[in-house]
């Protein structure tokens with residue numbers, strides 16, 4: 001009977017050190033292998049050239065290295081790159097590289113499909129198959145960093161967890177991945193350049209505050225009126241705005257970090273003065289930024305972006321209340337890489 005080998009990258013550095021000691025080797029060997037896995041990006045044990053042949057064979061007998069594979073890469077006319085990423089079990093997720101004049105941002109996935117059911121989002125149509133492992137999240141970042149260097153001559157500068165899935169529903173693995181991305185033995189990126197974007201899971205926002213994470217938080221709000229939010233994000237029944245607001249107050253009290261809200265203004269859904277008043281009331285308790293995101297209709301076209309007049313009303317009213325507001329133009333529309341469009345169509 002074939003023995004199923006374990007993915008070596010599921011082991012912590014301590015576990016790797018212990019493994020080598022049990023094998024009669026030095027704990028230090030664990031550090032060397034760890035560095036090959038997370039810093040030097042080894043895809044095979046053969047790559048580990050400062051490890052003896054016997055040790056590499058022993059690792060080969062016991063473990064596998066489950067690397068992602070970029071199955072298909074598409075480039076948009078605006079420079080955006082979308083990767084269809086095949087996981088070791090054949091499932092596929094997508095990640096996106098978004099270049100601007102000053103930065104390159106990776107938008108990465110945290111789940112295959114999504115646990116939530118936002119009605120305006122293409123990913124919600126795929127049922128959640130499983131959470132991504134830390135190494136699968138890490139590998140998406142490495143793949144995009146390589147593409148950034150290749151196509152734009154600069155390393156990746158920022159990461160947003162805004163791809164497929166709700167990151168706070170895969171909290172432990174997302175945190176482990178961020179740990180590898182930020183540690184000097186991994187990619188050494190500053191946590192200040194990482195944003196975890198959530199649809200608002202109150203309990204997990206409080207947990208993040210308690211754990212004093214130092215990456216940034218963004219909340220996909222889209223409405224500060226319960227009935228409206230529930231109609232477009234049905235899980236709002238389970239996590240109502242009152243609970244979300246309380247969790248965000250807790251977050252702000254602990255971290256003193258500004259909160260970013262992601263917000264789309266849709267025609268006939270949240271385009272009235274009453275909607276803006278509710279938004280201002282919701283976010284005025286702490287320094288806030290509202291990102292008004294351009295929407296990309298998905299297949300059935302049920303949701304349509306509101307007109308410029310409604311957008312301008314939001315901008316004027318938010319600014320009059322000293323709330324920072326930015327308008328984020330959509331990128332990569334022609335390759336279905338824009339916000340809310342990721343649905344494994346490639």
Ligand code: SF4
Nearest residue numbers: 114118121123124165
């Ligand atoms: S918007 Fe985000 S949380 Fe909502 S269904 Fe899509 S991927 Fe999931």
